[in-house]
Amino acid sequence: MxxxxxxxxxxxxxxxxxxxxxxxxxxxxxxxxxxxxxxxxxxxxxxxxxxxxxxxxxxxxxxxxxxxxxxxxxxxxxxxxxxxxxxxxxxxxxxxxxxxxxxxxxxxxxxxxxxxFPSEPPAPAKAPEALIEGLGLIPRYTGRNRMDYVVEVDSEQTVRGLKPDFSQLSLLDGRGVIVTARAEGQAAYDFVSRAFYPKGGVQEDPVTGSAHCALAPYWAKRLHRDELIGYQASARGGFVKVKNTLNRVQLxxxxxxxxxxxxxxxxx
The missing domain is CATH 3.10.310.10 (Diaminopimelate Epimerase; Chain A, domain 1)
Structure with missing residues (x-):
């Protein structure tokens, strides 16, 4: 047993x-x-x-x-x-x-x-057509690390309201797509995200620790702080505290x- x-x-x-x-x-x-x-x-x-x-x-x-x-x-x-x-x-x-x-x-x-965990910061990348079609929008920012595409959109509301076309997202190279935006109002977190991995048999992952290996350095650079809180806005939802150190991320x-x-x- x-x-x-x-x-x-x-x-x-x-x-x-x-x-x-x-x-x-x-x-x-x-x-x-x-x-x-x-x-x-x-x-x-x-x-x-x-x-x-x-x-x-x-x-x-x-x-x-x-x-x-x-x-x-x-x-x-x-x-x-x-x-x-x-x-x-x-x-x-x-x-x-x-x-x-x-x-x-x-x-x-x-x-x-x-x-x-290892830090996995995204590098700027051109948004493939399948990414644009799959998300139904033109990203504010598109990046790529060794695993995923990282997409920043205009608002938290946009992140929460996404209805992806998973057949399009499954055409992308790499593991999946992380969509993120800065938190709005007086939220108890600094940024919001959702993560999609249809190629690996997971359309939407509820809370993705490895995605925060990319989100932590990305938002640290944007918000000028090394310690942040992320909220992954899936149906189940969850919080991930992050701290950036040299080439590493504490989750x-x-x-x-x-x-x-x-x-x-x-x-x-």
Missing amino acids: VPIYIVDAFTDKAFGGNPAAICLLEALSDEGWMQKVAGEMNLSETAFVAPREGGYELRWFTPTEEVDLCGHATLAAAFVLWRTGRLGQSEVAAFWTRSGVLTVALGEAETEMTMD SGQAVLILRGELEEFNQ
Whole structure:
């Protein structure tokens, strides 16, 4: 039997934020098996965690493919390790991943966790026709990093009101599209965003930690502050605190355990 958990990340309330499935393995399994499990879970990410010297191996799968970087499932994986006693409260979770070694530390109040991730700032790019058609607008700014397109639009209202054409967005190269705008009024956050990944089997991701690896340096430059709060305005919604350091981004948030169970091993 394989222990499996579902955790809502980047939220302090059940059924908010972004759900991730976390499988705790004795050793990483066959890629085909892990992909089948992720397809069965049908969440934006299923993470597979296995112990190794100095920490844990960590891999992330959408329902259709493996990805290079995922924030909410990393936060959820660390949360499960602390919650199950596999890590002590004062220990830092260290994960070996496709994007290098990522660490997660538990705050003093033991409710908020902080991840240390690579900074992924976008560079200015020309907006492809499929991006314009897919979003139904001409962006104020279009950028690109190694994973995603980053699009700034004219207002928070525009971000919230988007109804993308996912068939067009799926034609784009890269992983997906992040749409963002500066917060309006006296909001409790500095910028708002939504993230779309139809190519990877996820039309809209509820709260995307890795997207904030691009949003954090982008808005730090625009707002002249290194510490900011982002709100991802999906139907579930969630907050991500960000802090920019040299070539790194600290992403902070909370998590809620939703389900714990056991997965039959079948043929791994």
